[in-house]
Amino acid sequence: MAALILRIVGRALLTLLLLTACVFFVLHMTGDPARLMLGTDADPAAIEAFREQWGLNRPLWEQFLVYLQKAVHFDMGMSYMTGLPVKDVFLTALGPTLNLMIPTAIVTLAIGIPAGVIAALHRDTAIDRGMMVASVFGYAVPNFFMGVILLLIFSIWLGWLPSYGNSTPWHYIMPIVTMATSEAAIFSRYARSAMIEAMRLPCVRAARMRGLPESRIIWLHALPNAMLSILTILGFFLGTLVAGAVITESVFSWPGVGKLLVQSVANRDIPVVQMIVLATGASLVTANLLMDILALVVNPRLRKG
Secondary structure (H helix, E strand, O other): OHHHHHHHHHHHHHHHHHHHHHHHHHHHOOOOHHHHHHOOOOOHHHHHHHHHHHOOOOOHHHHHHHHHHHHHOOOOOEOOOOOOEHHHHHHHHHHHHHHHHHHHHHHHHHHHHHHHHHHHHOOOOHHHHHHHHHHHHHHHOOHHHHHHHHHHHHHHHOOOOOOOOOOOOHHHHHHHHHHHHHHHHHHHHHHHHHHHHHOOOHHHHHHHHOOOOHHHHHHHHHHHHHHHHHHHHHHHHHHHHHHHHHHHHHHOOOOOHHHHHHHHHHOOOHHHHHHHHHHHHHHHHHHHHHHHHHHHHHOHHHHHO
16 A cells, blocks of 8 residues: 555656646746836846846746756745745735635535435436536536626625625625535536445445345445545545636635736736646645545555555
8 A cells, every 4th residue: 555655646746747847838938027027118128137137047947947946945936026925925815715715615515415415315306307407507607607696696786795805704605605506516416426326336235135224325335435436526626616716716806816816917927827826736736646545545445456
């Protein structure tokens, strides 16, 4: 098992290295940062001074090696716009984003998984069809459209909820609903499929033959096996949650990482954009790494494989 874990960790580290290289070179291919920040009509001396200040006059491969060396010590450079350390700018915006993502994840899992399990236990009934129609609707509606509709109804028409900011608990309702709707729809459909497959397992059939109560069969045999399958998508769930936060924070003017990313792209602040993209990718890789290790721990068949 230790060898398998080392292999998984090594694969994750290689993925992070490739991700870092890809993000660095792609962002630097978008144009000369000095001309992007100062404009094409800027004085050549000012452009050269800007390049000298930020180390942009070195060869690109050398810039990448310097970036890697600093990144190991969590030094992600300085923001072109504010002159502040990129790490500080990112951490300032990370707090509000986590405050939004954590309750959204709780609501998503609390609604999505039970809905899928209930639909599977009432397969081909009105309950099943109703839940699947709701999940298709939740998945099909884009986050930005859902957010605009909620703003229009509950903020503009009814005046019940604030339209922007994060200063009170009421500010959290619409962003959480916006993000959790599509995520819960995904989990409900996946949980339904996993539960249907689990109900067909030999251990479930053997439990029925022994005359065990149906509730005991579900809780002790079917549901644990279904949860093993659901574990595999928890890592991807984090990635979609971050992507949804970028859109949702822009709609509701939430002062988080998503809004910072939009502003940094508009201002051509490449170091900040680079930090956000890398942090998002690293969180996704880390989440999948933890899910892979957890799956090895709880599923002996994977260790044998």
